[in-house]
Amino acid sequence: MTSPLPGEFFHPDPSKVTVVTSTRRLARALVRTFDEEQIAAGRQAWEALDILPWDAWVDRSWRRLREGARWEECQALSDEQEAVLWELAARESGPVLDRLLMPAQIAREALRAWRLVENYGVPSGDLQRAGGPETRQLLQIADRVESTLRQEGWRSRNSRLRDLTGSGRLGSLGPTRLVLAGFDELTPTQDLLISALRDTGVDVVKLPAPAVDSAVYGLACADPSVELEQLALAARGWLEKNPQARIGIVMADLEQRRREIAEILEDVLTPERLLPGSAIQGRAWDISLGPPLSDWPIVDTAIRALSLAIRPGSFSEISLLLRSPFVGASLTEAGSRGLLDRDLRSAGVQQLDLGELSTRLESGRTSGAPVPDLAARLSRLAELVRSMPGTAAPDRWAGLFGEMLKVLGWPGERPLDSAEYQCRMKWQQLLATLAATGIVSGRVTASACLDRLRRLAADTSFQPEGAPAPIQVLGLLETPGLTFDALWIAGFHHQAWPRPVRPNALIPARIQRRYRMPRAAPDLELQFAKGRTETLCRAAGEVVFSWPEQLDDESLRPSPLLRHLPGWPSPSEPRTKPADRMLGHMPMETLNDNGLQAWTAGKKVTRGSYLVKDMSACPFRAQARARLDAGSLEQPRPGISAMDSGAVAHLALQALWEDWRDSESLACLNEDQLIDQVRTAVRQACQRILPGRSPMDQTLRELETARTIDRLVCLLAQDRGRAAFAAVRIEKSTEREFAGVRFRLQADRVDKLADGSLLLIDYKTGSVNLRDWHGERPRDPQLPFYALMFAETAERIGGLAYGCLRTGEEGYIGLAAVEISGTGIRNISQVRSPPNDAAGWDQALSAWERNLETLVGNFAAGDARVDPRRMSEDCRFCDLSPLCRRHELVAAGVLRDE
Numbered sequence: 001m002t003s004p005l006p007g008e009f010f011h012p013d014p015s016k017v018t019v020v021t022s023t024r025r026l027a028r029a030l031v032r033t034f035d036e037e038q039i040a041a042g043r044q045a046w047e048a049l050d051i052l053p054w055d056a057w058v059d060r061s062w063r064r065l066r067e068g069a070r071w072e073e074c075q076a077l078s079d080e081q082e083a084v085l086w087e088l089a090a091r092e093s094g095p096v097l098d099r100l101l102m103p104a105q106i107a108r109e110a111l112r113a114w115r116l117v118e119n120y121g122v123p124s125g126d127l128q129r130a131g132g133p134e135t136r137q138l139l140q141i142a143d144r145v146e147s148t149l150r151q152e153g154w155r156s157r158n159s160r161l162r163d164l165t166g167s168g169r170l171g172s173l174g175p176t177r178l179v180l181a182g183f184d185e186l187t188p189t190q191d192l193l194i195s196a197l198r199d200t201g202v203d204v205v206k207l208p209a210p211a212v213d214s215a216v217y218g219l220a221c222a223d224p225s226v227e228l229e230q231l232a233l234a235a236r237g238w239l240e241k242n243p244q245a246r247i248g249i250v251m252a253d254l255e256q257r258r259r260e261i262a263e264i265l266e267d268v269l270t271p272e273r274l275l276p277g278s279a280i281q282g283r284a285w286d287i288s289l290g291p292p293l294s295d296w297p298i299v300d301t302a303i304r305a306l307s308l309a310i311r312p313g314s315f316s317e318i319s320l321l322l323r324s325p326f327v328g329a330s331l332t333e334a335g336s337r338g339l340l341d342r343d344l345r346s347a348g349v350q351q352l353d354l355g356e357l358s359t360r361l362e363s364g365r366t367s368g369a370p371v372p373d374l375a376a377r378l379s380r381l382a383e384l385v386r387s388m389p390g391t392a393a394p395d396r397w398a399g400l401f402g403e404m405l406k407v408l409g410w411p412g413e414r415p416l417d418s419a420e421y422q423c424r425m426k427w428q429q430l431l432a433t434l435a436a437t438g439i440v441s442g443r444v445t446a447s448a449c450l451d452r453l454r455r456l457a458a459d460t461s462f463q464p465e466g467a468p469a470p471i472q473v474l475g476l477l478e479t480p481g482l483t484f485d486a487l488w489i490a491g492f493h494h495q496a497w498p499r500p501v502r503p504n505a506l507i508p509a510r511i512q513r514r515y516r517m518p519r520a521a522p523d524l525e526l527q528f529a530k531g532r533t534e535t536l537c538r539a540a541g542e543v544v545f546s547w548p549e550q551l552d553d554e555s556l557r558p559s560p561l562l563r564h565l566p567g568w569p570s571p572s573e574p575r576t577k578p579a580d581r582m583l584g585h586m587p588m589e590t591l592n593d594n595g596l597q598a599w600t601a602g603k604k605v606t607r608g609s610y611l612v613k614d615m616s617a618c619p620f621r622a623q624a625r626a627r628l629d630a631g632s633l634e635q636p637r638p639g640i641s642a643m644d645s646g647a648v649a650h651l652a653l654q655a656l657w658e659d660w661r662d663s664e665s666l667a668c669l670n671e672d673q674l675i676d677q678v679r680t681a682v683r684q685a686c687q688r689i690l691p692g693r694s695p696m697d698q699t700l701r702e703l704e705t706a707r708t709i710d711r712l713v714c715l716l717a718q719d720r721g722r723a724a725f726a727a728v729r730i731e732k733s734t735e736r737e738f739a740g741v742r743f744r745l746q747a748d749r750v751d752k753l754a755d756g757s758l759l760l761i762d763y764k765t766g767s768v769n770l771r772d773w774h775g776e777r778p779r780d781p782q783l784p785f786y787a788l789m790f791a792e793t794a795e796r797i798g799g800l801a802y803g804c805l806r807t808g809e810e811g812y813i814g815l816a817a818v819e820i821s822g823t824g825i826r827n828i829s830q831v832r833s834p835p836n837d838a839a840g841w842d843q844a845l846s847a848w849e850r851n852l853e854t855l856v857g858n859f860a861a862g863d864a865r866v867d868p869r870r871m872s873e874d875c876r877f878c879d880l881s882p883l884c885r886r887h888e889l890v891a892a893g894v895l896r897d898e
Helices: 024-040 054-066 079-091 103-119 124-130 133-152 157-166 188-199 224-241 254-269 297-310 315-322 334-346 354-363 372-386 394-407 418-436 446-459 509-514 522-537 578-584 610-617 619-628 642-660 663-667 671-689 695-721 782-790 841-861 886-891
Strands: 017-021 050-053 177-181 203-206 215-221 247-251 285-287 471-475 484-490 540-548 726-738 741-752 758-764 797-804 811-816 824-827
Touching: 017 024, 017 054, 024 050, 050 054, 054 157, 079 103, 079 133, 079 418, 103 133, 103 157, 103 188, 124 133, 124 509, 157 188, 177 188, 188 203, 215 224, 224 247, 224 254, 224 484, 224 540, 247 254, 254 285, 254 471, 297 315, 297 354, 297 372, 297 394, 297 418, 297 446, 315 334, 354 372, 372 394, 394 418, 394 446, 418 446, 522 540, 610 619, 610 782, 610 841, 619 841, 642 663, 642 671, 642 695, 642 726, 642 741, 642 758, 663 695, 671 695, 695 811, 726 782, 726 841, 741 782, 741 841, 758 782, 758 811, 782 797, 782 841, 797 824, 797 841, 811 841
Parallel strands: 017 050, 017 177, 177 203, 215 540, 247 471, 247 484, 285 471, 484 540, 758 797, 811 824
Antiparallel strands: 726 741, 741 758, 797 811
């Protein structure tokens, strides 16, 4: 990337020449070009040229002007300070824009609009007469800002420009010659300043646009992804031909596609980065438009930590912080913090701040491995937060924010790479910028100051500095004055070029057209597009314009300004991705490894009857969960989970039946007494299972209490209508061995019936279906499995039943040797479709024993086949697909996708 510097502009005395550029990029390019020319001429030292962008030149000139007595008391506001001033004024403005935008957004749009008004010299009277409510609110905000500027003696960017234009000392402030570079067109206020300079005798000249003998081509691509691939392959080809070449890539929509272009360039130009241990330093390309500073992980962690220190955040924010490498001792305690994350998920924590997390750690309310370093840091942070003032000046908050991050050990214990180190330095500058806003804002709360810091980070683009790269990726507005050896301009379809009209929403459209503001009228955009296209065509020896022919479902055409171009003669063939190339050179091996080492005889499994259910659904799932404890982490969600709702009902019923013990005690209660006892049990269960303290938690707990009381009363109504029974086992666990595997089981309730047989009951808050007990691989074998395990006792199992607690379906449903009147528990010999076509209860038990013994025996033998019972059902919500790789098995024809 170069820009020519004709020598005649700098004679006879280069020290009296200043070059003012339209962009910072062009200023850097001119400095680099000048330095390279001096080196090529054999010089070892030379006087640097005075080259700087327009805004920097205006600020420097104003500071020189301020040195005079007239301006000594004036202070220039930075862009950030000016933005805060506009935000304060916007908060006091009328309600028109408040309905649509937050004050900070209103201020941003109003400031952008007002700079257009001032740059193009629009009188306030014209705006007042032609504008609607939005324009009148803009004028109100601007009046407040201008009034404050006058009262405080502050100077905004535009008022500094006016000061310079109206000063009679311009000729004494700077050079005798001013060279303008990269300006397609000056705004009226810029024109006024340049005219004033000329009137004082300054020689103002315009650096001509570079003109290179070039071959210009066009290329239509199937879609945007193909277009990116073509430009990346072309850049690689140009670089291979000439490693010293300077290549430009111009994107019409760079801001939206920055990540895509970075990924394709890395894939095409440095595929070796994919290899483990790659030590490549630097890249062959540089993207001008860096992502927001807030998007960099090291800064994101800092903002997230500060936010969680002063106010509660979602669990996902806490989780990211726990797993971040930018917190002290993150490597030392990585495993323990991962377990802490898991515990918080299991506890259903949805909102938390770092102070509450510190309290949890100190009270031992987490069951994971200890995290002493994190606990100590959080404790010190909590003390610091408690000592903070309610309001303070931004410079005080900036210092406290830095102190809080230091307590947390930010930016972590591992060495920072170059990009992270530069991010850290930029963050320190951002804190200084935040501190400087105090002159405008005065005292603010910590929360308000942090919000401002977050906006500053989001509005600050950041690109780490590095060695100059041969490939430069630019936005459309950054190209004036630059030349390359080869140039590719992408995205120039008929909808993007000329750019669509997009007038400012706060300025009347007819005012924008009258004063010829940017993006205000089609003829202006056409004129701009023609001029910029002509400049691009002369900016390199080989120039390629490209466009996609399809975007989503829409067909696209080339820009009407490009229809005359000949087709590019060197389009690249579709590439093979590096991973595919590596796989293509390696012979594929197939290994059918469906068996694991046999389960140790008599060894206990941790998942109880869930192992049998998993084995029935898929042998691989059972082995993965039992042997690897594999499974996804829980995701806390708002409201009361189905698991917690079921736990409340189970705990309440347990307390009730432990008190009653038999149906006679229940029958002695009248309706009011029953409801009172159920209410007490449910409330105690809710206090234990749902301990949230926020008003929302309390409201949800009250609703869950009322709902659970109604459901339990309905279920107990059936118990009151049954023949006499006794609850002999209530939520008691037992251990049994079955098919060589030891299980720990816990039946919700076991009733002893009048004939001495046992009825096994499992409470369910969801839907139930007795057909889930059918087949060699039953969907829900829990109760049949319990029947087999309890059958080893001397007492006979006489029936199985679900205690259904689903709203509207409360009651018992099940099968037994004898029907239990008043419930949905039926005689198995009288149902139309008994499990496994059993003729009676004993036959059903025998069939279940055969089927379940086979399943458990296969597990014990190490059967780990990926063999879902029914893929559409059993794999739909399974979280082990990345482990079993069923999608690959389906693609290979090993599994049949239903």
